[in-house]
Amino acid sequence: MKKAIVIFFLAVFGYFMAITFLSPEFEADRNRNGVKDFYLEKTVSDLKTANTVTAIVVNFRGFDTLGEVTVLFLAATALGSILFKKRHHIGERTVLYPASTIVGSGAKLIFPAIILLGAYVFIHGHLTPGGGFQGGTIIATGFLLMLISYRNFSISHNILSVIESLAGILFVVFGFMGLIYGGSFLENFMGTGILNDLFSGGVIPVIYILVGFKVAAELTGLIYTILHEKG
Amino acid sequence: MEYLLFTIGFLLLVLIGAALYAVYQKDLLYAVIATGVISLALTGLFLVLQAPDVALTEAAIGVALTTIIFIITIRNTVRFEDEKDKKMKH
Amino acid sequence: MDTAELIRLGVYGTSILLILIGLYAVLTKKSLIKIIIGLSIIDGGIHLLLIGIGYVKGGTAPIFSPGSEDAVARMVDPVPQALVLTAIVIGFGVTAVALSLIIRLYRHHNTLNIDEIKNLKW
Numbered sequence: 001m002k003k004a005i006v007i008f009f010l011a012v013f014g015y016f017m018a019i020t021f022l023s024p025e026f027e028a029d030r031n032r033n034g035v036k037d038f039y040l041e042k043t044v045s046d047l048k049t050a051n052t053v054t055a056i057v058v059n060f061r062g063f064d065t066l067g068e069v070t071v072l073f074l075a076a077t078a079l080g081s082i083l084f085k086k087r088h089h090i091g092e093r094t095v096l097y098p099a100s101t102i103v104g105s106g107a108k109l110i111f112p113a114i115i116l117l118g119a120y121v122f123i124h125g126h127l128t129p130g131g132g133f134q135g136g137t138i139i140a141t142g143f144l145l146m147l148i149s150y151r152n153f154s155i156s157h158n159i160l161s162v163i164e165s166l167a168g169i170l171f172v173v174f175g176f177m178g179l180i181y182g183g184s185f186l187e188n189f190m191g192t193g194i195l196n197d198l199f200s201g202g203v204i205p206v207i208y209i210l211v212g213f214k215v216a217a218e219l220t221g222l223i224y225t226i227l228h229e230k231g
Numbered sequence: 232m233e234y235l236l237f238t239i240g241f242l243l244l245v246l247i248g249a250a251l252y253a254v255y256q257k258d259l260l261y262a263v264i265a266t267g268v269i270s271l272a273l274t275g276l277f278l279v280l281q282a283p284d285v286a287l288t289e290a291a292i293g294v295a296l297t298t299i300i301f302i303i304t305i306r307n308t309v310r311f312e313d314e315k316d317k318k319m320k321h
Numbered sequence: 322m323d324t325a326e327l328i329r330l331g332v333y334g335t336s337i338l339l340i341l342i343g344l345y346a347v348l349t350k351k352s353l354i355k356i357i358i359g360l361s362i363i364d365g366g367i368h369l370l371l372i373g374i375g376y377v378k379g380g381t382a383p384i385f386s387p388g389s390e391d392a393v394a395r396m397v398d399p400v401p402q403a404l405v406l407t408a409i410v411i412g413f414g415v416t417a418v419a420l421s422l423i424i425r426l427y428r429h430h431n432t433l434n435i436d437e438i439k440n441l442k443w
Contacts (some may be wrong), residue, residue: 006348014341021333021370030374036400040393044385052383053284056403060380068407075414082421091364121287128282133410137291150247196387215410219296222417226303229424236324243335246369250339250362254346258348259354265325266358273365280332280381281397282372289368292413297361305348308427312352 048192049126049201057131058204058211062186066171069214073214076222083229099149107149114142122212126201130136132208136215143220147227155224167214174207238279244273257312259305267298328405332373339366353423353433357416364412368405375401 043055057065101106121128122135146153147206178187186203193200246269253265270293278288339362346359375398382397384391423433430438 005350006345009348012346013344014337017337018334019342019349021337022330027329034398034400036398037393039399040383040396044390044393050385051284052385052399053402053406056399057406061403065406068410071377071411072414075418079421080416081318082425101279130287130381133406134287134291138254141291145293148299153304193429195385195390206284221298225297226300226417229303229307233324238328239331240390243331243437246335246365247338247342250342253358253362254342254350254355255407259352259358262355262358263366266361269362269365271330274371275333276369277357277372280372280376281380282375283382283384285372285402285409287367288409293365297416300417300420301354303360307424307434308354310362312350314403 015180015207020083028030029126045194046192047188047201047204048195048197049204050196051129051131052130053127053129054126054204054208055201059186059188062175065211066126066175066186066221069168069171069211072135072215073164074220077087078115079222080225084224089220098151104149107145111146114116114145115139123205124198125179125208125212126204127196127198132211133215135212136217137219139212139216140219140223157221157224158223161226164214164221167210167217171207171210171214174203174210178203235279239276242272242276246276251293259310259312260302263298263301263305266301267294270294270297329373329376332369332376336370337364339363339369342355342366351434351436353426353435356435357419357423361412361416362421364408371405371408372403375399379433 014017030165039056039060042050042060043049045094047059049059067226072228118138120135122129122132125131125135143155147155149210175186178189179189181189186201188204190202190206194203199205220229249265249268253262253269256262264305268289270289273293274286274290277283277289341364343359343364343366346362347356350356350359354421377395377397379395380397381392381395383396383402426438432438
């Protein structure tokens, strides 16, 4: 009975979504009067940034990104407080079996390469696909590999929180420097350089590197907390 | 243009199949792996639809981190949807 | 029907179907982990829908390479891509918090069935 009601509701919902998105009028309306052309032209003429998505995330909607990083920080904090334990109750990691020698050596061999890839991705965020969020996540994946391969591999929570809060404070400081030198919060106040140069785009690569450090520290701390949970 | 159509069609079929499998599978561990497959197919689709930034994000977060967090939760709670067979908890 | 039309209908139809499948799991399943799996399927469907809206027929990725500064007209829409990038990261945060709440609930009630959890008091 309940399933019949649910399927009826889903059929009605799906019908309205289908006639909205599959109609030819939607396709005709889609690209009219978009903000797309403005963003694309301003990115290449004013900001001299090759990757338009990076320019939108960091510059045009930089305040949005500040809020996003804050939400991620709040998620990590909430997870730590929900899974709170007294310090001497922190047990073994929930690794099912100890990793074999091959897995251990392979993880040790590949770990610096993963960190290097993550750093490359967020340093070149304004030139190639990628950026702070992607690079930070790749670095967190590298730490995850080490944490599930070695039982006694541990990360200091203090270092993580220092990196994380320092990157956050510097993000806000760059925002206020934009307010002082440029006239509005997170204004791009540095010289923009030449298109497709590593040092181009003004404040964009600096902020994305800070975001990369912040995201890497937050996600590593989050994984570390949830891996030490023992059921 | 033909190869693009075949690639997209294949990925869309994988997407639907993995989603149905994830919903109907009683063993939650298999369902979580199917969720990872959904993310993998989405990564390929984003790449074909010219969104490489989103593809990188989905590959790093959807395939790796979300799957591992689900697996840790299943390890700490129950593995089966029905919970009748609690002795089979690893 | 040409290929671009087929691609458009396929991508939109699949994302709507994914949203419906996820919604079905959220509304009918009893296990809390299954409900979170349904939420992440809905997430994927919405991301695919947004990227499909931004796609332009025969478009290129919105990244300028040397000598292609005038390729603006052929590029796909970067705005939905930026939105989806944000949405994926936030979705991961939401999933992590939800799963930690599930672990905490399991510690108290020793079950994940929502019908049984409803009858119990803290």
